[in-house]
Amino acid sequence: MGALTAAEKESEAREARAASNQARLQKIVLSWDFYRLLALAKIKNKRGKRGDKDEEEETPEGALKLRAVPDKFKDLEEYLSVFEALLLEECRAQIIRGEEEGGGTQCHMVGLATWEKANEFYFMRLAVPADAVEEFMENDLLLLSREKPLGGARLPTTYAFGAVEGREGAQTLRVRMHLDSETSEKDGLTLTPTAAALRLRQALQGPTSAWYIMKLCNMSTILREYTALRSVGSLPFVDVILSAADASKDAAKKKKTQATQPADLGHWNIPQPLKEYLQGGHNSSQMQAIQAGLTRKPLVLIQGPPGTGKTQTILGLLSVILHSTPAKLPAKMLNWMKASPWHGNGINPRDLIMPEDGDDGYFSASHNAFRPEKVGAKQKLHAHVLVCAPSNSALDEIVLRLLRTGLRDEKGMMYTPNIVRVGLNAHHSVQSVSMDTLVQHRLSSTERSAVSAGPRATAGMERDRIRIQILDEAAIVCSTLSFSGAGVFKRMNRGFDVVVIDEAAQAVGDPIQLPATVLSTNAVQHGYGMSLFKRFQQAGYPVQMLNTxxxxxxxxxxxxxxxxxxxxxxxxxxxxxxxxxxxxxxxxxxxxxxxxxxxxxxxxxxxxxxxxxxxxxxxxxxxxxxxxxxxxxxxxxxxxxxxxxxxxxxxxxxxxxxxxxxxxxxxxxxxxxxxxxxxxxxxxxxxxxxxxxxxxxxxxxxxxxxxxxxxxxxxxxxxxxxxxxxxxxxxxxxxxxxxxxxxxxxxxxxxxxSLFSDQSLEAMKKLDEEESQLRLLLAEKKAAEKLVEPPKSADVEMDNNDDYPEEEEAEEIGVNFGDFDEEVEDI
Incomplete structure (x- = not known):
């Protein structure tokens, strides 16, 4: 096997970091006491109903102290500390919600086939009834108990949380548990197993017997969020995330003091034909937002109030991202022409020197009509773009627009880009570009038969290889925010140059519209529901506003x-x-x-x-x-x-x-x-x-x-x-x-x-006609007054509220606005 490429090494490193972060979260969550979480939630609900807001809340053992989210963070340590505590609080709320919504009403008797300890975890293999095994998915959070959970007045005494690793065979679940004490000075982590978990660990040493499992919720999204949180330090623009400051402004000021010419901040130019097309189909605020996307700032915020063409702006932005050129390129070309004029219409001095052996295979370096063809390489390497939305339906809206209207190339011509829609529950209208469909197309009929007939692990590896290939080759990858944290993205060989986030998660969005859903009221009170968009806006970060x-x-x-x-x-x-x-x-x-x-x-x-x-x-x-x-x-x-x-x-x-x-x-x-x-x-x-x-x-x-x-x-x-x-x-x-x-x-x-009776509707219609006539009369009256009134001084306050006249004005002209209100009240 050959040496790993740099991309493969980076991919392996990302996977290792993600696995380490997920293991940390699993250790924390699996060490919690389920019934204590329930008890504290009930106490909190009672206090809320009584209005006892000032009483100090009890917290689970080892729970991190919650702090309000500031607009700016002094360092990465503060950022991780604040958000980790809030994320864990939200995780507790999800577990409670899972139990309240019926996740904890059905339990199954299972058999403990084997167990082993590895990498600080205990791994159980549980034999599950055939009619129940399909209920469980990877990353499901379970309660494993010797006694039947919630089965009577007495609570179980031997229980602990477990996380589903996957299925082995037809009826076996592999479950991960954490049952030991652990202290890590490096991570600042101290974990102590509950008394119930210690009894469960002791029970594993005894004879095999029946156990009970109860599904509470799925942890996939929270695991991805936690991995993203712990990875913030590796971002090239982590300083911007912490400071919520526009670094490019400071850079521009600094460069302007060092040189007489304005600083070139690495902007990109829109090709003129594409620019002309966009200007014909976008208003000025949309064009400003598109231009802002080409400044190469690490973070660009675009606020799109309802109906202002946010998706239209995204499509324009994608067109220019994929087909723009660096602003410095024309200057570079000019320098090249000065240094090597024969690259234009000049004569290459080397062409005047004929080879001594008279080799008729000689060809001019600059005038050869038969240029070598690039084999296996693209003429242009476009940007690799990830487009995210908070939900499957919102994502499908964008994908459908991409398919229906397409993008524009550098000549302003319409084309359909190479896109892939990743994730679950794709709408039938976008199935043609869904990952599953594209994988099936890549596999020939012979290959499909071989994959289906071969070992399950081999088939999975082949499909995974094709998925990664599709992701690497696509110009635009579309995914929900949650699914963008899936493992397949960590195994890509080509990272993303630009990420566009639509709707509530807030790089292209509107903080005045719906926020991300947060279940924990305690976390909301500490600012966990505030988006990054909102935090940056409050800190004074520039925002492009779509206003039409x-x-x-x-x-x-x-x-x-x-x-x-x-x-x-x-x-x-x-x-x-x-x-x-x-x-x-x-x-x-x-x-x-x-x-x-x-x-x-x-x-x-x-x-x-x-x-x-x-x-x-x-x-x-x-x-x-x-x-x-x-x-x-x-x-x-x-x-x-x-x-x-x-x-x-x-x-x-x-x-x-x-x-x-x-x-x-x-x-x-x-x-x-x-x-x-x-x-x-x-x-x-x-x-x-x-x-x-x-x-x-x-x-x-x-x-x-x-x-x-x-x-x-x-x-x-x-x-x-x-x-x-x-x-x-x-x-x-x-x-x-x-x-x-x-x-x-x-x-x-x-x-x-009766509100819609003929009498009532006629009264409404009459009132509308009278209002219309009144406005016309008032407009004529004011126009006449302007002809005779002396000009007003600049400091006189003007009254702009002329659409709906005051009662006194109305009565002067003989209309009573109160008539209709009284009629409706009588109905």
């Missing part, structure tokens, strides 16, 4: 822009024209309306989620009236119903299915706010659920979730909620106030269909 939105009707855009983006959002050309619909003639159907319903919230038994039957009933009535008056809405999936709560989504789906039939799933997209991020529909109905004016509104108060919910519609955003309850939160109070000021808040009472 093309999705929403201006009346929908108005509030989110003011509340969340300091009124920075502007509408693209003809957005209002493109998003105006026939049903806008009735204000209850949009473009924006707050439908105020005094419903009643409740919690289904055994669930932490919430439902509101009244809101669900009204949403169904609203839908029926809307499509009854405008049947074209039945022609396709034009409408979405969203809610922050899963149980409300489930309830609404059941109502629509019972009322409309199985076609409901094709006509209406009913989903959680989180599940609908990044998507849009003509009409969006937002069911807020919470309706207790004195009981709080839970995570509905999260302004990021609110922002996402209010920006899913193109033409009509209809919010269904209890204003009295929602007003407890400042952002919702601002929305309700805005709706009242714009005459877009409608009171709803039973029977719900």
């Amino acid at each position: 939105q093309y999705r929403m009707h201006p009346q929908i855009r108005e509030f989110p822009s003011k509340e969340f983006y300091h009124e920075a959002l502007v509408d693209g050309d003809e957005v209002e024209l493109q998003t105006t619909r026939p049903w806008h003639e009735h204000r209850c159907f949009g473009p924006f309306a707050f439908l105020d319903i005094a419903g009643q919230e409740s919690q289904p038994p055994g669930s932490g989620s919430w439902v509101n039957q009244d809101e669900a009933d009204f949403v169904l009535v609203l839908y029926k009236c809307l499509v009854g008056m405008y049947p074209s809405l039945k022609d396709g999936p034009h409408l979405a119903v969203i809610s922050p709560y899963k149980q409300q989504v489930k309830l609404i789906r059941e109502l629509f299915r019972d009322a409309i039939g199985v076609e409901a799933t094709k006509l209406i997209d009913i989903n959680t706010v989180d599940g609908f991020q990044g998507r849009e529909k003509d009409i969006a109905i937002f069911s807020c659920v919470r309706a207790n004016p004195k009981g709080g509104i839970g995570f509905v108060s999260d302004y990021r979730r609110m922002n996402v919910g209010l920006t899913r519609a193109r033409a009509s955003m209809l919010v269904v909620g209890c204003s009295a309850a929602l007003k407890q939160d400042k952002h919702w109070n601002n929305l309700i106030t805005s709706a009242e000021e714009r005459r877009r808040l409608l009171k709803v009472s039973k029977p719900y269909h």
